[in-house]
Amino acid sequence: MAQDVNIPGDELLEAQSMLGFVHDFIDIGHNTFDFDAAFGPELSRGAAQNFENKWNDGKQQLQKQVESVKDAIGSILDAFTKTDQDAAQNLDEGQGGQ
Template sequence: MASSIVVPGEDLQEAAASMRRVLQHINVKRSSADFTQVVGAPVRGSAENFEDRWDAGRKQLRQECDDIVQAIDTILDAFTAVDEQSGDSLGGDR
């Protein structure tokens, strides 16, 4: 009994497109805000600490999103190639 491998290609393409939209909105630039003026001297240190951590987080998030999109593209390419090769070997290209 043969079993099938079903790759949800459309779902994967939609996931990659969604991730690309997320990537378009991730601002990887550090804030240029003057925290003393924006939040005042008493909380400036905390605001700068948060900005430092968020800056690192944005960069990590962007890299991980890039990795996910690349992985999805790799999966789709591999399964497309296997599907085409399988069709060719069965005479589907005639």
């Protein structure tokens, strides 16, 4: 009846780390990307610049959401670590009483 509970701690830590990377590099800055070289001056002044303007509007919201998911993963890891420590402590106390 009882089934093993497997918490993928390493995978959650890796996901948290990668979200930190994504968060830090969402905004590479307009000055680091040369639209003219990549798309030509005609396109960069039109569609590419329009995209950049819209991206600027959304990236702050995306950064907040990524940070929220990263924090949630941290909370999950903290909760399972505490639960594991509490269970181990209870087992140790139970063995000492016998």
